Amino acid sequence: MTELTVASHFPVLDKQRYKSTGKLLSNLEMKIVEINSDDEVEVEKGMPGELLLRGPTIMLGYLRKPEETKRIINSDGWLRTGDVVFVDNEGFITVLDRLKELIKVNGLQVAPAELEDLLLSHPDIEDCAVVGISDPMSGELPFGFVVKKEGSSLSEKDVQEFVKIKAVYYKHLKGGVEFIDKIPKSPSGKILRRLLRERLKNNNKLISKI
Numbered sequence: 001m002t003e004l005t006v007a008s009h010f011p012v013l014d015k016q017r018y019k020s021t022g023k024l025l026s027n028l029e030m031k032i033v034e035i036n037s038d039d040e041v042e043v044e045k046g047m048p049g050e051l052l053l054r055g056p057t058i059m060l061g062y063l064r065k066p067e068e069t070k071r072i073i074n075s076d077g078w079l080r081t082g083d084v085v086f087v088d089n090e091g092f093i094t095v096l097d098r099l100k101e102l103i104k105v106n107g108l109q110v111a112p113a114e115l116e117d118l119l120l121s122h123p124d125i126e127d128c129a130v131v132g133i134s135d136p137m138s139g140e141l142p143f144g145f146v147v148k149k150e151g152s153s154l155s156e157k158d159v160q161e162f163v164k165i166k167a168v169y170y171k172h173l174k175g176g177v178e179f180i181d182k183i184p185k186s187p188s189g190k191i192l193r194r195l196l197r198e199r200l201k202n203n204n205k206l207i208s209k210i
Contacts, residue, residue: 003059003072003079009093020092028055031078032085035099035109040078048096048111051085052078084111101193103132103140105170110142112193115173118166119144119159124152127183129191133175133200143175145196147183178203 008030011022024030032049033040043049054077061069073079082099097111104110112130119128127147132140144163148154156177164172184192 001081004053004057004081005059006057008053008055012092015090015092017088017092017094020088020094022093023091024093027057028053030054030093032087035084035102040074046086046088048084048086050099051081051083051093051095053081054078084109103130103142105140105142106138108170110171112142115142115144115163115167115171116191118163119146122154122159122162124149124154125159126150129183129193129196130173131193131196131200135175138174141175142171142173143200144173144177145180145183145199146177147181148179 007025008028009021009024011020031040031052032043032047033052034043035048035050037050040052058073058077058079061073071080084096084099084102085093086096087093097113101112102109103112110132112132115130116128119125119130125146126149129145130142131145133143135141144159146154146159156179159177160173184195186192
């Protein structure tokens with residue numbers, strides 16, 4: 001992120017970890033705190049939380065914007081990155097998602113990337129994306145967009161049942177599933193969730209209670 005001015009983590013060449021961004025660089029400090037925690041309570045190692053960083057390369061603040069600066073950098077100099085991560089016993093960091101992308105189901109946090117990884121493990125799924133859909137009872141529910149592999153007879157019900165077997169109850173795709181031809185992505189490969197949310201809004205999708 002721009003506010004760091006330089007990298008904060010770097011891969012260890014002789015100890016690669018799948019999907020890990022590597023280890024913290026030597027001139028920085030980090031801590032992982034409970035999501036949406038004003039008290040910045042640190043989580044146990046291996047548990048997901050928001051990544052906070054501190055060090056000499058982090059910006060001093062936004063020019064003539066003290067309130068915005070206060071929201072992202074606390075009085076002790078810790079920068080809130082907005083990244084949801086976990087760290088393993090050897091210090092390798094894995095980014096799960098952006099804090100703003102989390103789906104909030106009855107106050108519980110659901111990372112879209114986690115469900116997307118699960119869906120991609122299905123032999124009939126070519127690509128996918130998960131977003132939150134508004135629900136009057138739960139606040140939000142996970143909704144899956146799925147690209148089937150050519151020749152697949154996979155149904156929406158099949159996809160929901162697959163997730164139901166593999167994931168905890170609040171991560172089930174209770175918002176629904178829609179098959180599409182292609183997942184919209186940026187040139188760098190980032191899923192354009194905004195376009196998918198607009199698609200849901202325009203289609204006026206009904207929530208399926210499964």
